Amino acid sequence: MRKIDFPSLYSPGIHEQTMQQVEGIAVKPFSADIRRQEVWRRFRLLHDTVTAIVPRCEWYINGSILTTKVGPDDVDASVFIRQSVLSAMSAKERDYLKTLRDRDSTKLRYLTDFFIESADDPNRRMYWRGVFGFCHDSITAKGFVSVQYG
Structure with missing residues (x-):
């Protein structure tokens, strides 16, 4: 069964924004939508935990949180990190990032499909x-967000 596409909050293309703007x-604007508030929280x-240990990165943010859907399912997010940044991290920080590659537990804990x-x-x-x-x-264009740090 194909997923329903709800109207996007963004016009087609990449929108460079801050987390506050998103x-x-x-x-x-959806303050009464308790599920949306929880997904975002x-x-x-x-986001804040990863960005604290990876101060130079770029996030692509998408998912039903960026649509008009009442009670959005999740956030879809990819974070792009340079190898030089990863190499400069402590072993403990790299190990933490490795735990986030377990998509099932990350989705359950953070309501995010994370890559x-x-x-x-x-x-x-x-x-x-x-x-x-x-x-x-795979035909209709839509918008998503890029948030850059460093």
Whole structure:
């Protein structure tokens, strides 16, 4: 069964924003939507923890949180990290990132489909632009968000 595409909150293309701007568009206007608030709260736990240990990275954010869907399911997110940044991290920090590759537990804990990608490989960005830039029919363009740090 094909997923239903709800209207996007963003016009087609990549929208470079801050997390506060995303929240202002995708969360605050829906203050009565308790599920949306919870999805965003849990995603922010993931985002803030990762960004604290990886201060130079780029996030692509997508998912039903960026649509008008009442009670969105989740956030879809990919974080792009350079190898030089990973190499400079402590073993404990790298081990933490490795635990996030367990998609099932990360989805359960943070309500996020989360992917860690190499910022050194332009093909990975192109892949996610293709996935996040289109509706489930793979034809209709939609918008998603890029948040950059460092």
